Amino acid sequence: MKTNNxxxxxxxxxxxxxxxxxxxxxxxIFTRYYTPLAHFSTIFTKDITTSEVLIADLFIKLWDNRKQLEIRLLKPYLFQSAKNLSLNHLKKHKPKLDTFENLQTRPSEHLTPFEILTNKESQQRILSLINLxxxxxxxxxxxSRIEQIEKTNIAPLLGITVRTVETTLYQAIKSLRTLLFTSGKKI
Amino acid sequence: MEELYYQLITEYYHQTITDRDLTILQEWVASDSLHETEFREVILILDAAKLYYRDPKNQDNNWNRIAAHIRQHKQPVKRKFPFVRLAMAALLLLIIGLGINHYRNYRANPANHFAEITIPYGQQTSFILPDSSIVYLNAGSKLKYPIHFAKNKRIVQLEGEAFFEIRHAAAQPFIIQTGKVSTTASGTSFNVKAFPKENHIAITVKTGKADIVFKENNRPAITGSLLPNQQLQIDTKTGKTIKTGINAEEISDWRSYRMVFCNATLKEIASTLERTYKLDIELEDPALANIKVTTSFNKTPLDQMLKTLATLTGSRYTRSNNIILFFSASPNTVKTE
Structure with missing residues (x-):
């Protein structure tokens, strides 16, 4: 590709x-940010194909408005726009739903917490629990799992301080550990 | 786990940890096997969360679409004409007008007046809703419904257990809201059990079909359908769902004081009996609560039921009027009075 240089x-x-x-x-810019932006957008849309279309729209808008836009830093602008486009999309369309069948995991009452953690299913379980x-x-x-986004980028996107980002991330992992443990034991 | 160590683990995971912090982390992990488990769990979660993302598949197609657009619009888009603003102002006025009208309709709409029926412990009832659907409401349950249903849907709110026989009306789906879960049917009979205290919802279809939506953070997240003799159990705390085949007849038999417990804990059975017969059942030994029992009662006298449960769980009980105490039968834990 010619974009190399x-x-x-x-x-x-x-x-x-x-x-x-x-x-x-x-x-x-498209090549640099397409995947992280599409991933970022799926946090809201929960559907990669939808997000890909939205991100392409974002680049069309960037081109159309290139003369009017006064952007100082590109990255925060792109992610903020991706968030706005995704949320607007959600207002118009209902988010794609997971089905109970997709999320069913085999009964695991015979597993000890340690076995749950070493079990291959556990990653799948964590993924379904993330949405809860x-x-x-x-x-x-x-x-925080998108490599191009640093803690300092997350804070303004959500309108919170970097310190709150850190604490929230800690709470998220703590909640997941609790959910993982209780859902592994119950029923 | 302390936030500090969790911070160190994430830094370790991102390979941004300093040598000094790495030593602190290593000592912490080595000092306790519990710490090691925590360390492992956090790493697993961080790893798994990355798998949340699917790889995009249409990057090239989407670039081609952008490139085509650029070819058509080499020139930046011109500013909008002034009359557009005028049109927008007119539109805004129109929208406000519509809004006021809508509010008036809302106030006048009888669908916004509700009736509420609450059944105390020790009783049950059945009644007919405005659309001729029949509801059997179990002890300790509450149903809220509009005095006149809306034209396009029939919505009721349930806390507790009820059996519904819905009158068929395809254009007017019947929706039962139970906290995060809503069940939709147009002409079906099914049982919904959702006592808010129990963090557990069970929906069992007897005839027809029911669609179920589980909401998280007020947005629909999981959906599924149930056919006759299928049951969906939802743990509302963890969101875990289990769909099983079941005899729906037995599930709805509470209406004739027939009770079937399949692999139910003594605690669950005790709360069912408490509601049905207006009792106060205490389990002295917490270990008793989780003992699982399979049994059925058919209008069985109360003392007979309690005896059966005591035998099945290896416990004993005392009863004075409506207060019942189960205690462990092993000699070490029996209380001397």
């Missing part, structure tokens, strides 16, 4: 090029 540019340099109608800079966390804990935990 553009990869050395920083986000803000690309932004300046974009301002001058440089399509290659748009493509470079309080919304804020779930968002922070999932956002």
């Amino acid at each position: 553009y990869n050395v540019f920083s986000d803000e340099e690309l932004l300046a090029l974009l301002h001058q109608d440089d399509t290659l800079s748009l493509q470079t 966390l309080p919304e804020r804990q779930r968002e922070v935990l999932l956002m």
Whole structure:
């Protein structure tokens, strides 16, 4: 791909090029952020295909508005826009639902907590339990798993302090450990 | 676990931990096998959370769509014409007008007046709803419903246990709300058991079909359908669901004081008896609460039932009027009076 030599540019340099109608800079930003933005958007939409369409729309808007936009830092702008687009989408469309059948796990009353942790199913179980966390804990935990997003990026996206991000992440993991333990033992 | 160590574990996981902190973490993990378990659990959760994300599959297609758009719109989009603003202001006025109208309709709508029926312990009842559906409401339960159902749906709210025989009306689905779970049917008979105290909801379909939606954070999250003789159990605390085949006849037999307990804990059975017969049952030894029992009673006299339960759980009981105390039969724990 021709974008190779553009990869050395920083986000803000690309932004300046974009301002001058440089399509290659748009493509470079796209390649750099498409996957993390799509992942980020699925935190809200819970469906990767939907999120991919939304992120493509985001880049079309970025191109259309390149002259008007006054963006200082590209990354926070992209993630904030992705969040807005995803939430707007949710207002218009109901989120995709998991079915009980998909989430069914085999009865596990015979497992000890240690076995649960070493069991292959446990990761699947954690995944289904993540959606049961309080919304804020779930968002922070999932956002922290995207490599391009640092703690300092999460805070403004959610309108909370970095310290609160840390505490919320701690609470999310604590809640998951409790859920994992009780759901492994009960019924 | 203390937040500090959890912080260190995440830093370790991201390989941003300092040498000094790594030593502290290693000492903490080595000092207690419980710490080691905690360490392992946190790493597992961090690992698993990453798997939440599916890889995008349409990156190239989506770029092509963007590229096509760029070719068509080389020039930045022009500013909107001023009359657009005017049109928007007119639209806003229109929306406000509609809103006021809607509010008036809402006030006048009889669907917003509710009736509430509460059944105390030791009783049960059946009655007919405004749409001719029949409800059997069990002891210790509450049903709230509008005096006139809306045209497009029939919504009722249930706390406790009820058996429904819904009159068929495809255009007007019948929705039973029980906390996070709602059950939708158009012409079906089924049993819903959802006592708020128990963190456990069970829905059993006898005839027809019921659709169930489980909400988290006020948004639908899980859904599924039940056919005759299927039961869905939901743990409302953990969201864990179990769907099983079951004899629906037996589940709804509480209406004739026939009770079937299949692999139920003594605690569950005790709360059912408490509600049905207005009793106060205490389990002296907490270990008794989780003993599982399978048995059935058919209008059995109370003392006979208590005797059976005591035999099955290896316990003994004393009864004075409506107060019953179960205690462990082993000599070490028997209380001398």
